[in-house]
Structures are given as structure tokens and as C-alpha cells.
Amino acid sequence: MKNNSSIKTVVAVGIGAALFFVLGRFVAIPSPVPNTNISLQYAVLALLAAMYGPVAGGLIGFIGHALIDLSWGGSPWWSWVITSAFVGVVIGLFAKKLNVQEGEFGKGKVAVFVVSNVIAHVIGWVVVAPVLDILIYAEPANKVFAQGVFAAVSNTVTGVIVGGLLILAYTKTIAKKGSLDQE
Structure with missing residues (x-):
């Protein structure tokens, strides 16, 4: 049974990273904040991290965001790649409590x-990403914190609303224990 779970997680990482990439790319x-978009891929990340846990969530965020950045012809913006991984890990840490299966x-x-998304996105985009932008790229603090606050708000909203709707739709497809009567 454990091996089957590992296979499902690997498949989820592959599909999740691909969906994260397609949605993000x-x-x-576009948003009014430079180099910052309203990103629907965080809904998919929230869904799959809630389903498969922190390792899958972290890998989906890391791989998917790195692929987006690479597809633009440059090198990945590592501070934001790391933050996407962080968001996936944090939401994934709540997977056992959510137990959407x-x-x-x-x-x-x-x-x-909702709480898992708020914690993940606020810490990720208001603390982790701006601090790494300053440390790695020597970016101006006012710029990166403005981007971070906008990203935290928009990613939380898309993660909670669209991700929540995806989880709701998924859970509606699962037969509940004891829902089948013997005839």
C-alpha cells in the first residue's frame, strides 16, 4: 500500500508541476504591480498540497515555478521559486488535518x-520572497515588499477561492463511508 501511495505522489508532482507551469505561463x-501577476496556479498548488502533503506541495511549487521562469528565456528567479516551494510545503503540512480523501x-x-493558505502566502510572499530578493539580488526593499504584499493578497485569494472550489468539487466525487446500503 505504501508503494502505491508513493507512485500516486510522484504522478501528482508531475501533473501538478505541469499544471502549475501552464497556468503560470x-x-x-497582469497586475498594476511590476513583475507581479495574479496567479491561478496557486489554486492547483493548494489542491494538490492538501491532497498529497508537504513533499509533493514543495516539489510542485519548486519545479513548476522554475519551469515558468526558464520558459521566459532567462534563469529562474530563485527567491520566488523557493517561495512557491515554501507555500506548497506549508499548505501540505495541513494535509493530514484536511484529509480531503x-x-x-x-x-x-x-x-x-483558509488558515493554511493565509499562513503560507503571507509568510512566503511578505517575508521569505522579499528577504531573499534583497539578499540574493540586492533588490530595493520598497519594491520587493510592495510586490510581496500584492502577491500575498492575490495568491491567497486565488488559492482559497479557486483552490477551495477545486477541493469541494473533488470531495463531491468521493463516496462517503457507509453511504452504500446492502440490498
Whole structure:
């Protein structure tokens, strides 16, 4: 059973990184903040991190964001690649509490999902990304913190709303324990 779980996680990482890349590269919505987009890929990251845990979440964020940056013809912007991985890990740390494979996504689990996204995106984009931008790239603090605050808000909103809808749709497809009656 453990081997089957590992295979599912590897497949989830591959599909998740591909979806993260496609959404981030081709469905990015421009924002008024320079070099910062409204990013729907964080909804997919939230869904898959909640389903498969911190390792899968971290790898999806890292690989997917690195591929987006590489596809633009330059080298990855490592501070943001690391932050996407961080976001996936943090949301994934709540996976056992969410346990979406049970097919339940009631008010309590929605609250946990919202809190996990808020924690991940606020710490990631308001602390981790700007500090790494300053340390790695010597970027001006006012610029990177403005980008970080916008990214935290927009990524939290897309992660919670779109990601929450994806989890809700997923949980509706799962038969509940004891839902089948014997005839």
C-alpha cells in the first residue's frame, strides 16, 4: 500500500508541476504591480498540497515555478521559486488535518484550508520572497515588499477561492463511508 501511495505522489508532482507551469505561463493575469501577476496556479498548488502533503506541495511549487521562469528565456528567479516551494510545503503540512480523501470539506476543514493558505502566502510572499530578493539580488526593499504584499493578497485569494472550489468539487466525487446500503 505504501508503494502505491508513493507512485500516486510522484504522478501528482508531475501533473501538478505541469499544471502549475501552464497556468503560470499562459494564464497569468497582469497586475498594476511590476513583475507581479495574479496567479491561478496557486489554486492547483493548494489542491494538490492538501491532497498529497508537504513533499509533493514543495516539489510542485519548486519545479513548476522554475519551469515558468526558464520558459521566459532567462534563469529562474530563485527567491520566488523557493517561495512557491515554501507555500506548497506549508499548505501540505495541513494535509493530514484536511484529509480531503475522506470526501468531507465542511466548515471546519474549510477554515483549516483558509488558515493554511493565509499562513503560507503571507509568510512566503511578505517575508521569505522579499528577504531573499534583497539578499540574493540586492533588490530595493520598497519594491520587493510592495510586490510581496500584492502577491500575498492575490495568491491567497486565488488559492482559497479557486483552490477551495477545486477541493469541494473533488470531495463531491468521493463516496462517503457507509453511504452504500446492502440490498
